[in-house]
Amino acid sequence: TPGPSARAVPGLPAGFRFGAATAAYQIEGAHDEDGRGPSIWDTFSHTPGRTLGGANGDTACDHYHRHPEDIALLRELGVDDYRFSIAWSRLLPDGTGPVNQKGLDFYDRLIDQLLAAGVAPAVTLYHWDLPQALEDRGGWRTRETAEAFARYAALAAERYGDRVERWITLNEPYCSAFVGHAEGRHAPGTEEGRGALAAAHHLLVAHGLAVRELRAAGAREIGITLNLDRIHAASTRPEDLAALRRAEVLHNEVWTEPLLAGRYPAYEEETWAGLAAGPWRRPGDLELIGAPLDFLGVNFYRPITVAAAPHRAEDPEARTAVDIGVIELDPYGTRHTTMGWPVVPEALTELLRALHARHPGLPPVWITENGSAEADTLGADGRIHDDERIAYLADHLAAVAAAVAAGVDVRGYFAWSLLDNFEWARGYDQRFGLVHIDYDTLTRTPKDSFHWYRGMITAHRARTEATTR
Numbered sequence: 001t002p003g004p005s006a007r008a009v010p011g012l013p014a015g016f017r018f019g020a021a022t023a024a025y026q027i028e029g030a031h032d033e034d035g036r037g038p039s040i041w042d043t044f045s046h047t048p049g050r051t052l053g054g055a056n057g058d059t060a061c062d063h064y065h066r067h068p069e070d071i072a073l074l075r076e077l078g079v080d081d082y083r084f085s086i087a088w089s090r091l092l093p094d095g096t097g098p099v100n101q102k103g104l105d106f107y108d109r110l111i112d113q114l115l116a117a118g119v120a121p122a123v124t125l126y127h128w129d130l131p132q133a134l135e136d137r138g139g140w141r142t143r144e145t146a147e148a149f150a151r152y153a154a155l156a157a158e159r160y161g162d163r164v165e166r167w168i169t170l171n172e173p174y175c176s177a178f179v180g181h182a183e184g185r186h187a188p189g190t191e192e193g194r195g196a197l198a199a200a201h202h203l204l205v206a207h208g209l210a211v212r213e214l215r216a217a218g219a220r221e222i223g224i225t226l227n228l229d230r231i232h233a234a235s236t237r238p239e240d241l242a243a244l245r246r247a248e249v250l251h252n253e254v255w256t257e258p259l260l261a262g263r264y265p266a267y268e269e270e271t272w273a274g275l276a277a278g279p280w281r282r283p284g285d286l287e288l289i290g291a292p293l294d295f296l297g298v299n300f301y302r303p304i305t306v307a308a309a310p311h312r313a314e315d316p317e318a319r320t321a322v323d324i325g326v327i328e329l330d331p332y333g334t335r336h337t338t339m340g341w342p343v344v345p346e347a348l349t350e351l352l353r354a355l356h357a358r359h360p361g362l363p364p365v366w367i368t369e370n371g372s373a374e375a376d377t378l379g380a381d382g383r384i385h386d387d388e389r390i391a392y393l394a395d396h397l398a399a400v401a402a403a404v405a406a407g408v409d410v411r412g413y414f415a416w417s418l419l420d421n422f423e424w425a426r427g428y429d430q431r432f433g434l435v436h437i438d439y440d441t442l443t444r445t446p447k448d449s450f451h452w453y454r455g456m457i458t459a460h461r462a463r464t465e466a467t468t469r
């Protein structure tokens with residue numbers, strides 16, 4: 001197919017890897033087939049008022065049945081890697097206990113077909129779909145869920161470890177803990193203070209226990225994916241700079257300090273500290289959480305700007321974990337995507353450089369998600385001319401190259417997403433795919449960005465092979 005002309009991104013090194021990413025609940029559908037147990041996202045999306053228009057993942061892209069077609073698309077795209085997630089409740093319908101053979105077999109087939117297509121599997125073990133049975137017993141508020149996660153990780157590693165190139169324990173634990181248990185906009189959809197902080201800690205413990213199991217099973221490369229934020233202060237007023245510090249702790253340092261520096265973040269506010277130094281911490285947890293990683297996954301979409309604001313609640317115990325006395329502003333005079341997010345590629349360079357500067361022993365970084373939601377109108381020629389998405393991807397890859405030039409070891413990049421899919425609380429209105437999905441017919445149509453991405457990858461290989469020969 002003739003696509004828009006694609007050039008290599010200057011500055012990306014030889015051997016740099018390109019991929020595409022998805023997540024189980026966002027694409028699979030087949031929510032009650034072959035023994036899959038319900039997850040918190042089934043419950044949440046089936047609760048009236050929780051998602052836009054009551055959308056749910058019952059069918060989604062029907063990837064569960066159409067995966068051969070999607071793998072053929074990946075082969076055509078020419079990517080090195082495909083990042084997908086395993087639905088915990090397909091393997092273990094109750095989260096723990098009896099194994100569901102048909103669930104195990106599905107990912108077996110998927111992995112084998114990927115390898116046959118020349119695409120390396122990168123597996124995310126947890127992309128937000130906690131088995132409902134575990135939520136009913138306290139979910140991430142309890143340590144038992146972290147222990148159940150370790151057993152699930154061991155099962156997956158034992159079964160697939162010989163063929164999986166990269167393992168990602170958790171996707172964006174910030175969202176699981178705080179969007180799920182404090183903002184209430186994601187499953188399980190509660191607004192708690194202590195519960196959200198307990199969840200944050202148990203997610204980190206789950207990661208540490210899973211790393212131990214994956215290592216014991218001989219897994220190749222092990223990492224975690226964080227949605228680190230590049231945060232700007234609205235002004236240089238002391239109160240806004242203090243707000244910036246609080247936001248840095250909540251969004252980034254809750255995760256990066258224990259994972260990369262072997263310490264808990266320094267809390268500068270009494271109330272926050274009182275909540276954060278919770279009884280859920282046990283001796284030895286820091287060593288467990290801070291075990292060395294083979295890579296760090298970073299998801300990046302847009303920067304945020306914060307200013308000081310009054311706390312909403314007087315009583316510290318009643319405050320949600322996200323009530324840190326901060327409001328978000330949007331001073332970015334740039335284009336915004338349909339998510340309402342400003343397009344600021346240089347913020348990705350800033351983020352990577354700051355991370356590198358703060359953590360001398362930073363493991364190699366992978367951009368595990370980056371992409372944009374666009375209107376994607378069909379042209380008269382029957383094609384989707386998503387020039388804005390092409391510009392977004394090209395500019396962010398250039399931002400990665402700038403970070404590499406500044407000394408950050410970035411090894412690869414996954415476009416979010418292979419397919420248009422279920423965008424959580426935003427339902428199906430937000431389209432992030434390189435491939436368009438018609439949700440009536442489930443027809444897949446590669447967008448111009450798909451052809452551009454393929455051409456760029458080909459050009460990159462041609463250029464770097466020519467220079468390294």
Ligand code: GBH
Pocket residue numbers: 023026171172175179185227299301369416423424425426432
């Ligand atoms: C990532 O989250 C996810 O890993 C991925 O699954 C997702 O599809 C992708 O980004 C694009 O959003 O629903 O209006 O309440 C990025 C961080 C945090 C962004 C939660 C959306 C919810 C907004 N996400 N946020 S809303």
